Amino acid sequence: MTKAEIVSSIAEKTGIEKVAIQAIVEEFMTVVKDSMTNGENVYLRGFGSFIIKRRADKIGRNITKNTSLMIPAHNIPAFKPAKTFMNDVKKGVK
16 A cells, blocks of 8 residues: 555545645654654554664675675664554454
8 A cells, every 4th residue: 555545545535635645644654763763762662662672783794705794783763563454354354
């Protein structure tokens, strides 16, 4: 499902104009991204959590040059679904 399909679906169900829904969806994504950029996790009860995972230093390989290189520690964004969300997806419940 694309962002446009999400906007269309919400607009159909709520009767609100697509332009307003588009602005809300865009702002939601901006708030989540800004929060995570500032080191804060985002928790949505019953849906899941947008969390920051820390990756440690590790040694990588450049197979074309047959050399080793150090990959520095870094943070990555991740999504952890809530238990109810996971159970619904497993069961195929809408």
